[in-house]
Amino acid sequence: MVCGGFVCTKNSLCALNILYVMVSLLLIGVAAWGKWFGLVSSFRVVAGIIGVGIFLLFVAFVGLCGALKHHQVLLFFYMIILFLVFMVQLSVSAACLAINKEQQKELLEVGWNKSEATQKDVEKSLNCCGFFHPDYNGTCDAGCFSNPLSCNPCGPIIQSHAEEVLRFVGGIGCFFSFTEILGVWLTHRYRNQKDSRPNSGAFL
Template structure:
């Protein structure tokens, strides 16, 4: 019978094993970023690691409560999940309520506060020159050294030239002739 004792127990076990897998992925991603040096901000890596460890602890509590049918641990597990839901819901509402201008201001504030080494590594990683066009050469990296600088002007120019010389089949009345 679905929805009975064994079905509920097995479902809780599966859910908590999935939580464990996600927690190991979070911890592994934090370790990978720490080793690779792409994200050099220690609080971000520490926060990801802390979330992974917290999720691992909660999943162990839920798994133990489900396997032993321990009422107190299952109650604490439910309370923790409810608190996590409230926090996630609040953060989601705040993120949805943030305007584009606020997001741009946050990005600019972060860009202005980091060191030139971080800016140069971000420019190399993302193949970009500065945050805005005005500050392309202020970080110490020449834009013409990036791969995107070399290919974008060539490809963009060729595509723009080709597009400019093409006939619009909808407005020219040649749509039925295959554009000829």
């Protein structure tokens, strides 16, 4: 049997969805682990990561069931959802790779001002206080705050790592977006194939 036949396409689609299941469980596990050990105190961040993981798990489950049963309706909805996710993810990945330093600074400042819990996490992990300059009259969870004059602002430290993080996220996003378009192509191909093996069921 040459690759591209019914069984090969089915196995490829199943393998792709098993990969998505593993990634989704990894996302959920990492978010829960970070919350449990106090590495991330922001409930919104944890809930967002877990939400993405659950959504990916649901999509993978639909694709896996559709592939195993050759179910036309499940495969159709899986193909549509995966294509929409591909479009969104590719757009976000391209934006991450194209953003300049000034835009990075503006986005980091907006994100900093929106969540006090995130500020505390960053201050504690990077041992810094404030975004542009330390607030000596306020509070700070950083260890250096016992001697405030030794504290550096968090903004420059965050921005020094932001470009590398954005490139990494953009690269990973591009990689997974192409696996998604591969999934769309495999699903479209699989829906229009018939199992030619002996005793196979009718084409659904």
